[in-house]
Amino acid sequence: MSHDEVVLLDAWGSMFGMRAWIALEEKGVKYEHKMEDLNNKSSLLMQMNPIYKQIPVLIHNGKPISESAIIVQYIYEVWNDNKAPILPSDPYERAQARFWVDYIDKKVYPAWNKMWLSKGEEEHEAGKKELISVFKQLEETLGDKTFYGGDTFGFVDIALITFYSWFYTFETYGNFEMEGECPKLVAWAKRCIQRETVSKVLPDEKELYDAVVEMKKELD
Ligand code: GSH
The missing domain is CATH 3.40.30.10 (Glutaredoxin)
Structure with missing residues (x-):
């Protein structure tokens, strides 16, 4: 190739x-x-x-x-080098991984949008509550595994870890702490960023927050 x-x-x-x-x-x-x-x-x-x-x-x-x-x-x-498959070989487990990526796509960004773009306090609180409950669900799904892919950094891990750089922004806008709400999820994220392929990609969380604040000013 x-x-x-x-x-x-x-x-x-x-x-x-x-x-x-x-x-x-x-x-x-x-x-x-x-x-x-x-x-x-x-x-x-x-x-x-x-x-x-x-x-x-x-x-x-x-x-x-x-x-x-x-x-x-x-x-x-x-680029299938047979080193680390992204999806499990078992069809049922593969379907489960796809289900959770679909869940992330349907739930995380829309809840954040609701909180971020809300016009009133009520909608903001509803978005925040939704966002926290989605992350709590994802934490429960992880359970005691190292990665969502078990010992392997897999599909769900890739799909979710990119939101880690946004945690600071979520927390600041929502006035809550991810570590307090979802300690196991934060521990998982810290394991993921030990991979160079992740740490080199994720932007600085504060820089991202500043960019989001600027974006919001343009929208208001
Ligand atoms: N479902 C899409 C995916 O997973 O790739 C979402 C992609 C998406 O939302 N991209 C945004 C975009 O291009 C940037 S984060 N926005 C510009 C626009 O919608 O005009």
Whole structure:
């Protein structure tokens, strides 16, 4: 696969873009990393993801793949070095892993959005409550395992760890502490960031918070 041309269209701080980025790093793929300005999207992005016009997009030998969870699975299928499979071999366990990634996608960002973009105190509190209960559920799902993939850093781990850099922002906007609410989840995240493929990708949490504050000012 040495002649592959791989481009990742991404945007700084995106939890979805980071998933694809971590997967490329995990598999040791050589790629070009292009950061988009989402206020001024490139024609390449519009052309490569005409349906959603969103990052991330992986362009593999000129062909685009969109949607972060699909990109991550694609990367593991194409650059399959048999070292660390992203999904368990058992079909039932594989379905479970996909279920939890789908849960993360349906629950985390919408709850955060509700809290972040709320107009009133009531909606803010409802979003915050929802966000905390989603993380508590995810903590319960992890149980006493090292990773969601058991001993292996797998699909659910990649899908969720990118939110870790956002924890500080969630906490600051919501006035709560993740460590107090979900200590085992925070311990899991700390295990994950010991991987170089994760620590090099996740941005500084305070820098991210500052960027989110700026973004909010533009929206208000
Ligand atoms: N479901 C998508 C995925 O998992 O890839 C979500 C991607 C997404 O929300 N991307 C955002 C984006 O491109 C950045 S975090 N926003 C620009 C827009 O929607 O116009």
